Amino acid sequence: MGVTEVIKRQLTIARVYGIPVRIDYRWFVIFALSVWLIASNLQSHAMQLGNVQMPPLPSATAWILGVITTAGLFLSVFGHELSHALMARAEGIEIEEIVLHPFGGLARLRTEPQNPRAELRIAAAGPASSFLFAVLAFGATQIAALGGYAATFVVFFLIAAGNLLLALFNLLPGYPLDGGRVLRAILWRKSGNMNEATRMAGICGMLIAGMLILFGIYILVAPNWRPTQPYFMGGWSILVGLFLLDTAAKVVKGAQGARLATVADAMSQPFAIEPALTISRLVDDVLPLHQQTSFPVAVKGQLHGILSLEDLKSLPRESWAKTLVQTVMRPIGPGFFVDPSTTLNSAQVIMRQNGVGSLAVVNAQGKLVGFLQGGKLTRRPKKKPRSQR
Numbered sequence: 001m002g003v004t005e006v007i008k009r010q011l012t013i014a015r016v017y018g019i020p021v022r023i024d025y026r027w028f029v030i031f032a033l034s035v036w037l038i039a040s041n042l043q044s045h046a047m048q049l050g051n052v053q054m055p056p057l058p059s060a061t062a063w064i065l066g067v068i069t070t071a072g073l074f075l076s077v078f079g080h081e082l083s084h085a086l087m088a089r090a091e092g093i094e095i096e097e098i099v100l101h102p103f104g105g106l107a108r109l110r111t112e113p114q115n116p117r118a119e120l121r122i123a124a125a126g127p128a129s130s131f132l133f134a135v136l137a138f139g140a141t142q143i144a145a146l147g148g149y150a151a152t153f154v155v156f157f158l159i160a161a162g163n164l165l166l167a168l169f170n171l172l173p174g175y176p177l178d179g180g181r182v183l184r185a186i187l188w189r190k191s192g193n194m195n196e197a198t199r200m201a202g203i204c205g206m207l208i209a210g211m212l213i214l215f216g217i218y219i220l221v222a223p224n225w226r227p228t229q230p231y232f233m234g235g236w237s238i239l240v241g242l243f244l245l246d247t248a249a250k251v252v253k254g255a256q257g258a259r260l261a262t263v264a265d266a267m268s269q270p271f272a273i274e275p276a277l278t279i280s281r282l283v284d285d286v287l288p289l290h291q292q293t294s295f296p297v298a299v300k301g302q303l304h305g306i307l308s309l310e311d312l313k314s315l316p317r318e319s320w321a322k323t324l325v326q327t328v329m330r331p332i333g334p335g336f337f338v339d340p341s342t343t344l345n346s347a348q349v350i351m352r353q354n355g356v357g358s359l360a361v362v363n364a365q366g367k368l369v370g371f372l373q374g375g376k377l378t379r380r381p382k383k384k385p386r387s388q389r
């Protein structure tokens, strides 16, 4: 592991449900900063939260509470990411790793969700768990208040507030935040075009990042509004904004690049079956070698139709030997073939609507030159970060 680990500036600290959990080295700086921020506040200010009062604490107690609270907050971020990861696994997607980095966490999935519903569920799992942690921590504050444990009250109060903030911030509707992924899932379901949905959600992400940066600058320069730690808060907002802006801009750029991609870039060499082939021959001889869910049907490069295995489900097994491909195939029609220069985006929309989830690619001379399958198109080879913060 040595060299790559150092380059990645990450340290593997644990495996949870078989998922490696790594920590970015810069994360330790943030951990220390958070401990310092909480400890210095507890030392210098008396706390008045509801009817719980706490005088300024002696330095050792303040530092210990700072460490406990910070650990609780980082466990909360981890719980948020773990929820994304476990929901992804429930949707059949393998998880590469969970990384805790200076701006929160990230659950990296091996592949993109295959449909909007899976995307929506995976995205919503994070904020849902943060809301739950906030409620639990708030419950703990109430128990602490009853017992008169002021320090315990303050720790759980900060953890409850942190989780609530984590949930709300993540629900902002801009990619790559969870709310942006929810937005992408909704747009994706509406248009059937994942790429365009990603681009729109990414643009919203850039707008939100811009607002965070402006908000940070405002806190730094506003003359009449001074939160307790203006430079820290303002600087933090600007940093998070820049980080989001960078990620969202890359996503938009990637989606724009894919928008210009054509069918010719993505199609596979066509393997066509003959209309006169029997279904039993198809099942015995062709399927073991070509694991596709649909096939172009052609004679000497001339497209006759598309056979979808879905359409065979209603066909009783006894009739396989005497049924020909041409009787069960979908005969050639406008929704079943495109020209190689068609954009991938519009091809995806056609594929979703034609009922077979695939498309034959036919050149200007009417010859079958390629085949596109929907499920394979959305499976992008590149790893993409799942979730920020």
Ligand SMILES: [Zn+2]
Pocket: 080, 081, 084, 126, 127, 170, 178, 387, 388, 389
């Ligand atoms: Zn999240």
